[in-house]
Amino acid sequence: MTRPIHLFNTLSRRVEAVEPLTPGVLTLYTCGPTVYNFAHIGNLRTFLFQDLLKRTFQRAGYEVRHCMNITDVEDKIIRDSQKELPEGADNGTRHGAMKALTDRYTQAFFDDLEAVAIPQASFTFLPRATDYLPQMIALIQRLEAKGLAYAREGSVYYRIAGLPQYGCLAHLDREGMQVGTSVDADEYERESLSDFVLWKTFKPGEPSWASPWGPGRPGWHIECSAMGMELLGERIDIHSGGVDLVFPHHENEIAQSEGATGHTWVNHWVHGEFLLVEGEKMSKSLGNFYTLRDLQEKGIDPITFRYAIQSNHYRKLYNFSFEGLTGARNALERLRTFRKRMEGNFESAGGGEWKEALDPLRRIAQAREDFWTALSDDLNTPEALAAIFTLVSDLNAQDDRAALTREERDAALAFLDETNAIFAGWPHEEASLDAEVAALIEARKAAKVAKNWAESDRIRDQLKAQGILLEDRKDGSVGWKKA
Ligand SMILES: [Zn+2]
Numbered sequence: 001m002t003r004p005i006h007l008f009n010t011l012s013r014r015v016e017a018v019e020p021l022t023p024g025v026l027t028l029y030t031c032g033p034t035v036y037n038f039a040h041i042g043n044l045r046t047f048l049f050q051d052l053l054k055r056t057f058q059r060a061g062y063e064v065r066h067c068m069n070i071t072d073v074e075d076k077i078i079r080d081s082q083k084e085l086p087e088g089a090d091n092g093t094r095h096g097a098m099k100a101l102t103d104r105y106t107q108a109f110f111d112d113l114e115a116v117a118i119p120q121a122s123f124t125f126l127p128r129a130t131d132y133l134p135q136m137i138a139l140i141q142r143l144e145a146k147g148l149a150y151a152r153e154g155s156v157y158y159r160i161a162g163l164p165q166y167g168c169l170a171h172l173d174r175e176g177m178q179v180g181t182s183v184d185a186d187e188y189e190r191e192s193l194s195d196f197v198l199w200k201t202f203k204p205g206e207p208s209w210a211s212p213w214g215p216g217r218p219g220w221h222i223e224c225s226a227m228g229m230e231l232l233g234e235r236i237d238i239h240s241g242g243v244d245l246v247f248p249h250h251e252n253e254i255a256q257s258e259g260a261t262g263h264t265w266v267n268h269w270v271h272g273e274f275l276l277v278e279g280e281k282m283s284k285s286l287g288n289f290y291t292l293r294d295l296q297e298k299g300i301d302p303i304t305f306r307y308a309i310q311s312n313h314y315r316k317l318y319n320f321s322f323e324g325l326t327g328a329r330n331a332l333e334r335l336r337t338f339r340k341r342m343e344g345n346f347e348s349a350g351g352g353e354w355k356e357a358l359d360p361l362r363r364i365a366q367a368r369e370d371f372w373t374a375l376s377d378d379l380n381t382p383e384a385l386a387a388i389f390t391l392v393s394d395l396n397a398q399d400d401r402a403a404l405t406r407e408e409r410d411a412a413l414a415f416l417d418e419t420n421a422i423f424a425g426w427p428h429e430e431a432s433l434d435a436e437v438a439a440l441i442e443a444r445k446a447a448k449v450a451k452n453w454a455e456s457d458r459i460r461d462q463l464k465a466q467g468i469l470l471e472d473r474k475d476g477s478v479g480w481k482k483a
Pocket residue numbers: 030031032224249
């Protein structure tokens with residue numbers, strides 16, 4: 001049984017029920033990081049909202065097949081990875097420098113995700129763009145065959161005039177827009193609507209791959225279309241990213257995928273809002289630019305940051321402040337204290353006059369209903385959390401007067417577990433299985449890199465003995481499930 005979930009769809013500008021193409025199985029594609037630097041807290045806000053979205057569907061009874069790409073070839077990556085190399089460096093050296101930079105920041109990114117309770121093992125697919133060059137080239141060829149792409153001087157461009165629905169996501173007014181020029185940059189403003197680049201011809205000082213159009217490299221937009229279609233299919237349920245990706249990135253993904261297949265690619269487009277810092281746009285020049293590491297250096301628990309982000313609605317601007325984090329810390333403390341109280345068996349002092357009869361089991365059922373009503377309505381996290389806190393107040397008051405029974409305490413704990421499975425802030429402290437398994441998967445990965453097969457097998461067997469089965473996937477990621 002699955003609960004219906006409604007989400008705002010950028011395509012229709014309405015809150016709509018999500019109806020997976022395969023009942024009970026949700027396919028979710030989210031644009032991953034461009035790994036040339038540490039993720040900043042604005043980036044993390046997007047990944048946290050997508051984690052909440054995924055966990056909500058999972059707890060609502062769906063199997064979620066989640067693909068998040070790692071962009072490991074792109075303009076900024078090339079700029080930063082090649083600047084130290086001598087002019088005459090060969091292609092192998094250039095690729096090596098690019099890989100060294102992206103490996104380093106990919107690892108840093110996963111470390112940050114783990115810290116905010118987004119385990120690597122929670123993704124079904126984590127493809128790296130450079131592993132999907134054949135799929136990107138094949139997709140561009142498909143567009144060429146349909147007359148939607150044209151080659152010019154070794155580069156290939158998308159002919160946007162050939163696709164009537166171009167602009168449907170960003171709600172572009174195509175009348176009066178100058179169409180037909182072409183642009184080589186991956187990022188541009190909607191005022192300069194243009195034929196965008198699918199394949200970029202080789203430039204001195206850049207790494208390149210062989211292609212039917214000569215040496216070059218993929219444009220950023222084609223990467224997501226190729227990986228998403230290869231791993232999740234030519235029709236998917238939800239595609240998500242930050243609002244800054246609506247145009248041109250997602251508009252161009254639609255053009256590429258729908259141009260090639262001739263049918264709808266994504267049913268639901270879901271975008272998360274920006275984060276401001278103390279009321280201002282985050283920027284290095286204003287000195288208000290933070291990574292998660294900066295917060296950790298200030299002694300802030302990443303889970304407190306997670307809670308602060310998630311206690312705000314994903315479609316509202318979030319104004320980050322250190323004061324706000326104090327509020328988040330207090331809220332988490334309140335829930336954790338309540339959990340401890342429910343885990344124990346206290347003798348109540350009793351004797352208080354109880355004005356209103358309160359049936360704790362019914363009260364918990366009501367809170368669960370309120371919680372799910374809020375989350376199902378476009379992930380209304382402020383109201384979902386309010387449902388938990390109202391219950392905490394009521395049960396604390398009740399327990400002060402007459403101790404709750406073991407059955408009532410267990411019902412409250414079950415509700416805390418259910419809500420924690422989504423928010424990840426008030427776990428049962430001994431329940432660290434996920435973290436333990438994730439650590440062993442990492443250790444096994446390191447053993448494999450070191451070609452220490454005995455150690456890698458030993459870890460697999462150790463997990464098996466604990467009833468955990470590993471699944472090595474073709475994109476190199478590892479999933480696990482309980483036997
Ligand atoms: Zn993307």
